[in-house]
Amino acid sequence: MHREDRMKGQTILVVDDDADIRQLVSIYIRNEGYEVVAVPDALQALQALEHATVDLVILDVMMPGMDGIQACMKIREAYQMPIIFLSAKSEDMDKIHGLMSGADDYVTKPFNPLELTARVKSQLRRYHMYQQPEEPSSVLEIGHLRVDEDTRQVQIHGRDVRLTPKEFDILALLARNKGQVFSVEKIYEMVWKEPFYKSDNTVMVHITNIREKTEENPKKPIYIKTVWGVGYKI
Structure with missing residues (x-):
């Protein structure tokens, strides 16, 4: 299957209160063939999840109002897609806290956009590998x-x-x-x-x-x- 066929219909939700970062991430993600929904805060992210099928979330940790940690836990109440944190916090305990809240990966700022897109692809491959349909038992x-x-x-x-x-x-x-x-x-x-x-x-x-x-x-x-x-x- 061609890369374009695999990515067709896959949507990435980008959540960051910094407009420049939202734009930068969106450009690189779109260049890889994904659809992008970009919002500035957690509340709009939760609303977006109710109205669109999202395959992966890129989520800033430090946001006004509901922060990324709280948003991640809220998302995990209803959704299983991969979540990648973006954060200026680089201490090990910050990463552990982020991963324990339900995230699948943690990328520190400043980040290389090419590395972020590589992690997006990796998380999606892993997710869809384990989501292969099996004969449902119920x-x-x-x-x-x-x-x-x-x-x-x-x-x-x-x-x-x-x-x-x-x-x-x-x-x-x-x-x-x-x-x-x-x-x-x-x-x-x-x-x-x-x-x-x-x-x-x-x-x-x-x-x-x-x-x-x-x-x-x-x-x-x-x-x-x-x-x-x-x-x-x-």
Whole structure:
């Protein structure tokens, strides 16, 4: 397979509050055939991940507001793609802290852009090597909805759907028990694994979010049905 074929569709998210660094990294990454999404802070990075399929994240550590360490841990709650830190901190403990937060590599500033692109390629090769599809041992299919409990991936009409960990757990619980009605209290206790408080609307909010992401018309859902006065079912 040609290099252009391998890279087609691969997107790199560049997160750095320094506009010059964002531009420099973006130029070198694009020259290697990748698509680039560049944003100046962690909050915009998290938003970008919800709206685009990202194959690798280049993440600055020192940013105002939410720093790179916090952003990395937040990303790791829902995503498995490689994360490469950029940082002016070069001490061993800084690198260890960064890697322990969930990053796959750590590049110190000032950096050689060619070395960074080489590390991007290396991380992507390694990631896709271990992501080679295997025969799934637990795939739930309801109509056009596909829930893979092993990889925690969801697809609707073949399109990947990004769910938060709790949203996935709720969907998987209902899909695993197709036709069974679960009360709000039961869903909360099984997913959050803690006592349910009567005034808590957390489950309802998560169900609404799942419908927004999986249904063509969330107001008339065909997957997660409301059983009035009882709970929810698929």
